Amino acid sequence: MTDPFTVITASTIANLAFQEFIKSGSGELAKKFTTEAIAKMDELRKTILNKLRGTSPKVDEALTKVEKGDSAALPTITKYLDVVMEEDSDFAEQIKNIAHQINIGKIQDNSSMTQNNSDNARGWQTKVEGGTAYIGEIHINDPK
Numbered sequence: 001m002t003d004p005f006t007v008i009t010a011s012t013i014a015n016l017a018f019q020e021f022i023k024s025g026s027g028e029l030a031k032k033f034t035t036e037a038i039a040k041m042d043e044l045r046k047t048i049l050n051k052l053r054g055t056s057p058k059v060d061e062a063l064t065k066v067e068k069g070d071s072a073a074l075p076t077i078t079k080y081l082d083v084v085m086e087e088d089s090d091f092a093e094q095i096k097n098i099a100h101q102i103n104i105g106k107i108q109d110n111s112s113m114t115q116n117n118s119d120n121a122r123g124w125q126t127k128v129e130g131g132t133a134y135i136g137e138i139h140i141n142d143p144k
Contacts, residue, residue, distance in 0.1 A: 018077070
């Protein structure tokens with residue numbers, strides 16, 4: 001059985017390949033990925049473009065839009081990529097390997113989190129990609 005945490009889907013691959021165009025540019029990307037991982041994103045994108053370009057006018061239009069930063073075109077690319085990956089196992093393996101190498105180059109967030117609770121309050125913290133979510137509750141007994 002495949003480990004669910006190592007499954008790389010067409011959606012994940014498409015997001016990695018076109019992240020530079022969809023996100024706010026290479027400056028933000030450099031904060032999250034190593035230089036090698038960003039270079040692999042370019043390789044992944046070119047591999048996908050070579051495979052998908054020319055397959056249909058709809059795909060070509062979606063590829064052009066996503067390269068201009070239109071994230072709404074990404075689901076179309078994902079659908080076609082999923083079909084191509086299903087039909088061509090060698091291609092699927094190739095782009096999964098590149099995506100895996102990109103994920104290895106992801107910069108880890110090793111920052112610490114501190115939370116101060118008082119008055120019998122309970123708090124929970126969890127790190128999420130793109131920020132920190134603080135979840136908690138406070139019970140204050142009013143002596144009225």
